[in-house]
Amino acid sequence: MAHLLGAEALHLEFPTKVVFDSVSLGIDEGDRIGIVGRNGDGKSSLLAMLAGRLEPDGGRVTVRGGVTVGVLDQADTLDDALTVAGAVVGDTPEHEWAGSPRVRDVIAGLLTDVPWDAALTALSGGQRRRVALARLLVGDGDVLFLDEPTNHLDVEAIAWLAAHLKTRWAANAGGLLVVTHDRWFLDEVCTMTWEVHDRIVEPFDGGYAAYILQRVERDRQSAVIEQRRQNLARKELAWLRRGAPARTAKPKFRIDAANVLIADVPEIRDPIALQSLAVQRLGKDVVDLLDASVSYDGRDVLHAVEWRIAPGERTGILGVNGAGKSTLLGLVAGTVTPTAGRVTRGKTVKVATLTQRLDELEEHLDDPVRVVIERLRATYTFGTGSKAQELTPGQLLERMGFSSAQLSTPVKDLSGGQKRRLQLLLILLEQPNVLILDEPTNDLDTDMLAAMEDLLDSWPGTLLVVSHDRYFLERVTDQQYAILGGRLRHLPGGVDEYLRLRRAQQLEPVAAAASAAPSAPAGLTGAERRSAEKEVAALERRLEKLEAQIATTRTALADHDQSDYVGLGAEMARISGLEAERDAVEQRWFELTEQLD
Structure with missing residues (x-):
């Protein structure tokens, strides 16, 4: 493969820190490289030097x-x-850019909801980000350098971007270098990973999953990396192997070696123990949305939402920007009042929300980190049963990546990622039993995301998550729902099913126009349609019965003797069986209704 660019003996330092010391590396045609590392270790600086945006203090880039x-x-x-048009295509005549398949694809993938003639000053921050990305992608760069490209993108746009980059060049052409904390994106796009740490750049073959495996092997053979980081990496590997088989089935991931490494690693969560503890803390009633609707200025944002949230439930919420995710969470938290229907809450429910803002830190800006934590609680209990452990504020902060020196740092001087971690700790120390996370992964590197996930694995309460970080969403939740057309819909097929539904939704106008055409071909025959309609009706009746059985069994679980772990396990297994049957029935219903549409 031909060489595209290279760096020789790069040296970079700031007044208080040497960032890189004699780093040499290169990019060849066909390379798709992801850059990972802790916040502040130099990922963006490396990208800037290679792209010619930052002059190194020593060495050279060719x-x-x-x-x-x-x-x-x-x-x-x-x-x-x-x-928008001027930013994306400049002065290029319309007949030229409109005739380019690449330009049309980029516009359709990123800018469908952005007015083409709008002034950039009228756009939101997320829309401006997509315009900047579109401007880059319509060009013909041989090498693309992307610094956090998934910021402000939703799940759909991230999936589109991954597909675009995978097909943009031939297999042995072009080069890609991307800094991102989005681990699903890294695994989907990259064939090589560079880890930036300790003033060096260490290469690994493969995407994020393969990188984790190789890093575990490296850490097992070396005492240089602290034990805590190694344990988190192994736990992350267990998730990758057990929780995401489709991803780890790629040839680049050495499955046999992974099986040996995680043979003694327990499941990432103990669902029975967490469920039992959640029931003790919450009782059988958490929050029920009963035929709840919310309208603003006469427009329905949410319509007839029926959602009975169970103790210990771990649910991810998906939806496009403006679909009503924040409104739904507001109904749960009590900050939004339904315009129709009602919301009921259990007497012991204590809801806490990790917002995208950092309001919880405002009153602490001048205080050192240690002082802020010590004011709240002397100790905090993590885990369940025999694995429960009491942690001091210092141990808690260390678990979330704060060094000893940082414990004395005023809150106002922390980085964005450090503030985000401190914000989560403050909320957990208030001991809520229902936790809402609204885009919690902003500003966190991959190691800190793993630490946050580890923290949440032992948190015994009801967890609701809104996130565009697909990896995080799938990692910390057990099920996903979507807001589609103002209605809440369960997703047995997870994020993949959501993306299918969204594609079908976007194609509805095209399908409607096609069906209106005189020459439109017939779909199902009359007999087939009648048979499908009967089966759909039967499936809907079965779904109603299953939902009622699941609700009844969950209620009975709350009244069950909490010391009877065998009985609790049997009841949980029964619930799991009912939910699996419901998911299968719903999947069949979805397939049939697609044929009938």
């Missing part, structure tokens, strides 16, 4: 003659004087 480079910065660099 680019092969004729190679063009495109860069997506984290910062917003768009000219406010431009329109």
Whole structure:
């Protein structure tokens, strides 16, 4: 493969820190490289040096003659004087850019809800980010440098971007270097991973899953990396092997070696113990949304939502921006009042919300981190049963990646990721039994995301998560729902099913136009349609019965003797069986209704 660019003996230092010391590396045609590492270790600086945006203090970067480079910065660099069209295609005549399949694909993938002639000043931060990304992708760069490209993108846009980058070049052409904390994206797109740490860049073959395996092997053979990081990496590997088989089935992931490594690693969560403890803390009643609707200015945002939230439930919520996710969470938290229907809450329910803002830290900005934590609780209990352990504030902070020196740092001087971690700890120390996380992964690196996930694995309460980070969402929740057309819908097939539903939703106008055409071909025959309609009706009746059985069994579980672990396990297994049957029935219903549409 031909060489595209390289770096020799790069040295970079700031007044208080040496970031890189004699780093040499290169990018060849066909390379798809993800850069990972802790916040502050130099990932963005490395990208900037290789892209020619930052001059190293020593060494040099060379680019092969004729190679063009495109860069997506984290910062917003768009000219406010431009329109969306001007920013994306410049002065190119419409007949030229409209005739380009790439340009049409990029616009359809990123800008369907952004007015083409709108001024950039009228756009939200997320829309401006998508415009900047579209501007880069319509070009013909031989090498693309992307710094946090998934920021402000929803699950759909992230899936589109991954597919675009995988097919943008031929297998042995072009080069991609991406800094991102989105682990699903890394695994989906990258064939090589560079870890930035301790002033060096260490290469690994494969995407995120393969990188985790190799890092565990490295850490097992070396005492350089602290034991805590190694344990988290092994736990992450257990999730990758056991919880995401489709992803780990890729040839680049050495399954046999993984099986040996995780043979003695327990399941990431003990659902029976967590469920039992959640019932003790919450009782049988948590929050029930009963035929709840919310309207703003005469427009239905949510319509007839029926959702009975169970103790210990761990649910992810999906939906496009503006679909009503925040409104739904507001109904649960009590900050939004339904305009129709009602919301009931158990007497012991204590809801806490990790918002996208950092309001919880405002009153603590001048205080050292240690002082802030010590004011709340002397100790905090993690885990359940025999695995429960009491942690001091210092141990708790260390578990979330704070060094001894940082414990004396005023809150106002922390990085964005450190503030985010502290915000979560403050909320957990208030001991809520219903926790709502609204985009909790912002500003966190992959190691800190793993630490947050580890923390949540032993948290015995009801967990509701809204996140565009697909990996995190699938990792910490056991089921997903979507808001589609103002209604809440269960997703037995998870995120993949949501993406299928969204594609079908977007194709509805096209299908409607096609069905209205005189020459439209017939679908099902009359007999087939009648048979399918009968089966759909039967499936709907079965779904109603299953939902009632699940609700009854969950209620009975709350009244069960909590010391009878065998009986609790049997009841939980029964619930799991009913839920599996419900999911299968719902999947069949979905297939049939698609045929009938």
